[in-house]
Amino acid sequence: MSVLSINNLTVRFPGRKSTFTAVEDVSLTLEAGKILGVVGESGAGKSTVGNAVIGLLQEPGRITAGEIRLDGDRIDQMPEASLRKLRGKRIGMIFQDPLTSLDPLQTIEAQLVETIRVHLPLSPAQARERALELLKAVGIPGAEDRLSQYPHQFSGGMRQRVVIALALCAEPELIIADEPTTALDVSIQAQILDLLRKLCRERNVAMMVITHDMGVIAELTDQVAVMYRGKLVELGPTAQVLGHPSHAYTKSLISAVPRPDIKVERFPSVSYIEEETPPSSAIDLSTHWLGKTRSHEPVTGPLLSLSDLSMRFETRSSVFPSRRRYFDAVKSVSFDIREGETFGLVGESGSGKSTIARLITGLYHPTGGSIRFAGQDLTALKERKQILAMRRQMQMIFQDPFSSLNARMRVSAIVAEPIRLHRLASSNAEVAQIVADLLDHVGLGAAAGDKFPHEFSGGQRQRISIARALATRPRFLVCDEPTSALDVSIQAQILNLLKDLQQELGLTMLFISHDLAVIRQMCDRVAVMRNGELCELADCEGLFTSPGHAYTRQLLTLMPSMELLAASQQG
Missing domain, CATH: 3.40.50.300 (P-loop containing nucleotide triphosphate hydrolases)
Known part of the structure; x- marks a missing residue:
C-alpha cells in the first residue's frame, strides 16, 4: 500500500469575477522509503499540491475534485481538529520561506521543545536534548549557544535548517519538503540532501520534494513529476525524465539550467514557455x-x-x-x-x-x-x-x-x-x-x-x-x-x-x-x-x-x- 495516494486532485480558488484552477486532475503515488520530486515553474501548482496534502490551502482555495489518502485513510475530508494531530506527527512539512514559518518572538529552543512535546512523550529536559541533537544534525555550528537565540539572529540558510529540524521533530512517516534547500549554500545543501536520503532509507520515510532546483532533483529523487500550469505533464523515474525527457516543457526546463562546466554568453531561451506566453515587446533602452x-x-x-x-x-x-x-x-x-x-x-x-x-x-x-x-x-x-x-x-x-x-x-x-x-x-x-x-x-x-x-x-x-x-x-x-x-x-x-x-x-x-x-x-x-x-x-x-x-x-x-x-x- 502506498504511503501517499493522490487521485484526480483539482484545487480551485474562486474569486469575484472568475475562478482560478491552481491544480487540475493530478494523480500521484508515493511509496515508503521513496523520494518523489515535483518540479515546474513558479505558479505551476507544485506548492498547492503539498498544501492540499497537509490541509493548509490558503482561503478561499478548496479541493473541488479528487481525493488524498495517507496509508489508505482518506485525509482530505478530515475535520480540522484531526488534521492538527496529523501535522507534525505523521506528516512533516518543510516550508519554502523560513522567516515566515518561525515565530520571531520565541527562541529556537522554545519552538523546537514545544513541537517535540506536543507529539512525543518526553520531559522538558529530554525534549531540549532532542532539540540540540536535531540542530547538530542539520549542520548548525555552536548548537548549544544558538538554541537560546531568536530567528532574526540566524542567516537565511541557518533559518532554513531550523525549519528542517522542526519537520523532523516527531519522526513523521511522510515529509513534504517545499524548496528545502533554496537558501542553502552547496556545502550545507550536500549535508541536508544526505540527511534527507538517510532519513528515507533508514526509517522508511516517504518524501515529496517540491523544488525548482534540477540539481536537487538529480541528486535526491527516485521519481519526478513535472507540472505546468496546474497540470501534470510528465511523470517517471528520475534518470528517464532528466536524461531523456519526452515533453517539450520538460526539455525547455532542462535547457535553462545553468551549466556548471562551461561559461556561456547567454542563458538558453525557454522556447516552450515563451511560445505559450509571448514576452513583452522589447524596450529601446537608448531612448527610454x-x-x-x-x-x-x-x-x-x-x-x-x-x-x-x-x-x-x-x-x-x-x-x-x-x-x-x-x-x-x-x-x-x-x-x-x-x-x-x-x-x-x-x-x-x-x-x-x-x-x-x-x-x-x-x-x-x-x-x-x-x-x-x-x-x-x-x-x-x-x-x-x-x-x-x-x-x-x-x-x-x-x-x-x-x-x-x-x-x-x-x-x-x-x-x-x-x-x-x-x-x-x-x-x-x-x-x-x-x-x-x-x-x-x-x-x-x-x-x-x-x-x-x-x-x-x-x-x-x-x-x-x-x-x-x-x-x-x-x-x-x-x-x-x-x-x-x-x-x-x-x-x-x-x-x-x-x-x-x-x-x-x-x-x-x-x-x-x-x-x-x-x-x-x-x-x-x-x-x-x-x-x-x-x-x-x-x-x-x-x-x-x-x-x-x-x-x-x-x-x-x-x-x-x-x-x-x-x-x-x-x-
Whole structure:
C-alpha cells in the first residue's frame, strides 16, 4: 500500500469575477522509503499540491475534485481538529520561506521543545536534548549557544535548517519538503540532501520534494513529476525524465539550467514557455527612461573599495563588559570592485556575505574599516541629503522577497515608491508608465501592478523586488541571492536581463549567491568567504578551473551532479 495516494486532485480558488484552477486532475503515488520530486515553474501548482496534502490551502482555495489518502485513510475530508494531530506527527512539512514559518518572538529552543512535546512523550529536559541533537544534525555550528537565540539572529540558510529540524521533530512517516534547500549554500545543501536520503532509507520515510532546483532533483529523487500550469505533464523515474525527457516543457526546463562546466554568453531561451506566453515587446533602452543614466562624477580607480571591513554583533548584553558576548560576522575584509564588472561573493550560510551587502548599502554601520564608493567614504556620510543621493546610486535585491515587500501596498505602489522618493519622474502618468515598463521587463506584465504581494508565488515576488531595485536607474546593484526563489526558466530570463542591463547601462554589480553554476555564468571575478574572512579572490574562470584554496576546492566538489542534465542539454 502506498504511503501517499493522490487521485484526480483539482484545487480551485474562486474569486469575484472568475475562478482560478491552481491544480487540475493530478494523480500521484508515493511509496515508503521513496523520494518523489515535483518540479515546474513558479505558479505551476507544485506548492498547492503539498498544501492540499497537509490541509493548509490558503482561503478561499478548496479541493473541488479528487481525493488524498495517507496509508489508505482518506485525509482530505478530515475535520480540522484531526488534521492538527496529523501535522507534525505523521506528516512533516518543510516550508519554502523560513522567516515566515518561525515565530520571531520565541527562541529556537522554545519552538523546537514545544513541537517535540506536543507529539512525543518526553520531559522538558529530554525534549531540549532532542532539540540540540536535531540542530547538530542539520549542520548548525555552536548548537548549544544558538538554541537560546531568536530567528532574526540566524542567516537565511541557518533559518532554513531550523525549519528542517522542526519537520523532523516527531519522526513523521511522510515529509513534504517545499524548496528545502533554496537558501542553502552547496556545502550545507550536500549535508541536508544526505540527511534527507538517510532519513528515507533508514526509517522508511516517504518524501515529496517540491523544488525548482534540477540539481536537487538529480541528486535526491527516485521519481519526478513535472507540472505546468496546474497540470501534470510528465511523470517517471528520475534518470528517464532528466536524461531523456519526452515533453517539450520538460526539455525547455532542462535547457535553462545553468551549466556548471562551461561559461556561456547567454542563458538558453525557454522556447516552450515563451511560445505559450509571448514576452513583452522589447524596450529601446537608448531612448527610454530606463536607459537614461544620471550624471556621475568620473571615478579614478575602483568604483567600490572595502578596506579592513569588520562587523561585530553583540549576542549577549550585560552591564558588565566582561560578561558581554560578541559574534564577529565580518573580519577585516578587503577587496575592490571595478566599474562595469560583476563581482561574485560566495561562501556558506553565515560566512558574512549578506552582512557585507548590508554594510555597503548602509543598512549596518561597520565596527571597523572603511567603505569607499565613487571616491566617497560612506561611513562618514551624516547628512540625509548626502545619504539619499548615494542610495539612489546603490540599490539592493534582497534574498527574501516576502519580508522585503510591504504586504499592504499594491505592486504598482511598491515599485513607484523609490521613483517618487527620489523625484525621478515629472508626473503621475510618467510614474505609471515607468512602473508598467519595469513589470513587463521582469516578466510579470503591467497588469501585475493592480495586485498585492500575497497574490504571487515566491518567484514572482522576487521579480517585483528586482523591478523595484531598477526603479532608480542605479549605478551599483547589490544582488543578494536574486534568483534563489526562482525556477530555472524565470531565472534564465532574469539573469539574461541583468546581463543586458549591465551592458547597456554600464551597471556595476555585486552578485551574492550560493549557486556556483550561476556565479560562473554571471561574474568576472569571485571572492570566496568562510567564517567572516576572505579565503580567495580570483578571476571567475581561473577560480573554477584552478582553485587555489582548499575550501574553494571543497565547495566545487560539493556541487550537485549534473551529468543527466548535461547529457540532455547536449542532446
